[in-house]
Structures are given as C-alpha cells and as structure tokens.
Amino acid sequence: MHSVLPLQCRKHLDLYLWMAKCPNGPSVKFLVNAVHTMEELKLTGNHLKGSRPILTFSANFDKDSHWILLKEMLIQIFGTPKGHQKSKPYHDHVFAFSIVDDHIWFRNYQIAVPHNESDKVPRGSLEKMTLVEVGPRFCLNPIKIFGGSFGGPTLYENPFYVSPNQIRALQKKQKTGKYARKVKAKTRRKMHELSNPLEPDEFADMWKE
Structure with a gap:
C-alpha cells in the first residue's frame, strides 16, 4: 500500500x-x-x-x-x-x-x-x-x-x-452593503442640506477686493 x-x-x-x-x-x-x-x-x-x-x-x-x-x-x-x-x-x-x-x-x-x-x-x-x-x-x-x-x-x-467561495461571496456582500449604506447616508445628508438652507452670511465678502 x-x-x-x-x-x-x-x-x-x-x-x-x-x-x-x-x-x-x-x-x-x-x-x-x-x-x-x-x-x-x-x-x-x-x-x-x-x-x-x-x-x-x-x-x-x-x-x-x-x-x-x-x-x-x-x-x-x-x-x-x-x-x-x-x-x-x-x-x-x-x-x-x-x-x-x-x-x-x-x-x-x-x-x-x-x-x-x-x-x-x-x-x-x-x-x-x-x-x-x-x-x-x-x-x-x-x-x-x-x-x-x-x-x-x-x-x-x-x-x-466553509468553502473559500462562500467566504469571498460573504465578504463581497458585506462590502456591497457597506457601500450602499454610505450612499444612503450621503443622500440623506444632501437632502437635509437642501431642506435646511443656511442663512446668508453678511460678512462673507468683507475681505474680498
């Protein structure tokens, strides 16, 4: 043998x-x-x-x-x-x-x-x-x-x-989910800025010639 x-x-x-x-x-x-x-x-x-x-x-x-x-x-x-x-x-x-x-x-x-x-x-x-x-x-x-x-x-x-393919698929899914959460957070922040505009600053141009 x-x-x-x-x-x-x-x-x-x-x-x-x-x-x-x-x-x-x-x-x-x-x-x-x-x-x-x-x-x-x-x-x-x-x-x-x-x-x-x-x-x-x-x-x-x-x-x-x-x-x-x-x-x-x-x-x-x-x-x-x-x-x-x-x-x-x-x-x-x-x-x-x-x-x-x-x-x-x-x-x-x-x-x-x-x-x-x-x-x-x-x-x-x-x-x-x-x-x-x-x-x-x-x-x-x-x-x-x-x-x-x-x-x-x-x-x-x-x-x-757990096979390496399953591990890579899970890692890819986690990365995709993390990216999607970043996009959603950025969108919410942008919508908040549009709905809550800042008051004009009267001193913004005082140092400009």
Whole structure:
C-alpha cells in the first residue's frame, strides 16, 4: 500500500491537499491555509536531508475517532520507516502536529545542541537540547474523510468547514452593503442640506477686493 499527497489549486487562490492510502484508502481532503515558506520567514534552523523526523501530536488528537484516524494516517505518511536505505540512522528534527480550532497546524523544528557538546548527545540529556524552527509552516483544514482512495463512503464531514467561495461571496456582500449604506447616508445628508438652507452670511465678502 502506497501513500500519496497530491496538491490541487483552484482559481489560482485556493490550495487543496489530498492524503490517501492507495489503492484501498482511506483518504482525506484538506484546505491548506496560512502557508509560510522557509525563505519567507527567514528561519535559522536547518537539518540534514534524509534524516528521520520525530513526530509529535497534541493530546487532543486522541479525543475523537476522526482525529485518531488522521493521526494514524499522518504517522504512516510522514514517519520514515526504520532501516530505510535512504534514511539516516538518527533523528535531528521534529514534525509537530497540533489541533487548534479544529485545524491541524504543522511546524518543523531542528533539534539543536550547544556547539561545545559532542555530536552525539547521551541518551536522556534532553536539557542540553533546544528546538529551532526550520519551516515551512502551514495549516490543514479537514473537509472530508473517505473510506476509499479519493472517494468512497464518507467517514467524516467537517460541520465547521466553509468553502473559500462562500467566504469571498460573504465578504463581497458585506462590502456591497457597506457601500450602499454610505450612499444612503450621503443622500440623506444632501437632502437635509437642501431642506435646511443656511442663512446668508453678511460678512462673507468683507475681505474680498
């Protein structure tokens, strides 16, 4: 069984990510938000190519069945199999997955040690280690979880999901309503001025030659 992560861009504005186990599933569709690249953030961390990440998850991944399923999929997709021929035999970075407001927030950190320490830190010496963010950052908003690969029965549908098209339509409607209120206020002000003309000022022209 293989894991696939295809990206889908719509209207040059909206980015969607599929996570699927092929050929039998399950699969999940996400809307990707708040993407920040390593170059954009100017992060100082770094780690070696091919090294295995440590995967960490916030405690609320275990509170509901759909989060438990997503956690298992993330472990299978992002976890490097131990002993893989192209992986390094150590860990030097951490993938952190956290659930906040029903979104999955991703962070990538380098495991750093003081420069005066040896390259290999003794087991249990966690107080000497620090985490330095490497990037990138992004946020995953789950839309649907399917029983099959890219389809099949719906196992979960996010009741809080609002599509980007609906958000843009609402923003446009709010802007239209704000503009209409400004026009009405300007019209009322003009009608008030016409119905309440100012008395002529006898001193208006006294400084004119």
